[in-house]
Amino acid sequence: MNIRVRFSKYGFLKFIGHLDVMRYFQKAIRRADIDILYSEGYSPHQIMSFASPLGLGITSEGEYMDIAVGQTDSSVESIRRLNAQMAEGIEILSYRQLPEKSTNAMASVAAADYVVDFREEYRPEGDWQQDFLAFCGNPAILYEKETKKGSREIDLRPHIHRLSEQDGKIILRLTAGSVENIKPEFLMDAFFKSQGKELSPYALQLHRLDLLANDETDENLPPRFRSLEDYGTDIL
Incomplete structure (x- = not known):
């Protein structure tokens, strides 16, 4: 199942780069107990991709991340659990299921x-x-x-x-x-x-x-x- 997450980025976290944001979400997703899927091979990683990275110093209410999950709770509950793990400066705005074979956010x-x-x-x-x-x-x-x-x-x-x-x-x-x-x-x-x-x-x-x-x-x-x-x- 593919999920598209929309989030905002503001305050001091606007100075955090894309790679740090990615690592931050990898930890937050584990702590929120989201059933994210992992790639196969010798070095498995969370199946996660981001849309166009935001430049340093820019705030946003339109950032996107696609993840693959095995199973999931409702959008409301998943947003609540993810936001419970967010530091001030990042807020989860939506959590939506994508149709099968959807183009990922980055390519879209x-x-x-x-x-x-x-x-x-x-x-x-x-x-x-x-x-x-x-x-x-x-x-x-x-x-x-x-x-x-x-x-x-x-x-x-x-x-x-x-x-x-x-x-x-x-x-x-x-x-x-x-x-x-x-x-x-x-x-x-x-x-x-x-x-x-x-x-x-x-x-x-x-x-x-x-x-x-x-x-x-x-x-x-x-x-x-x-x-x-x-x-x-x-x-x-």
Whole structure:
């Protein structure tokens, strides 16, 4: 049986890296007495995979982990038992059964929703939100993306799927996943450079709202995004 767990990450734990989060969950699952399955071979490990890892310093209410279990209690009881093992900074939000042969969370990710703001001491003067919205309206936004193989120029504009301003903050839906992963920092960096300014690596305050898959299989049609959480059903 495959289970998809949604969790939040906040407070001081936003500075804990992906590998530490994975080890943390391995211990918490054992303590919560979740009947997780193990791989075969000389070095068995818990069958567990995470969706797109969160960058250091970013909070989130849309993190996902898929696990394989032999049997399970209800979603409500499993959430209760897992949260009893969580330190402040991680909270289990949902625990849902996936259909058989579902694509795992990591391979499913096609987009991510973010809230983008500035730390108070780095907040730009004036109506920066409207300036940013206008900048994103350009027909092309060229950006030098650094990769392991060097840098390459990409157009960020086709990767902006949703854009709005709410309560002085920017709401973004950007392409995410293994094929192309567009971070909010790329857009803000390009925005600052368009004004002849440099973006401090400490300036942004980022919060991930959710991770989404694309149900549309025809590349010629607009994407049909859907929360990774919606692929599972609650266990009664």
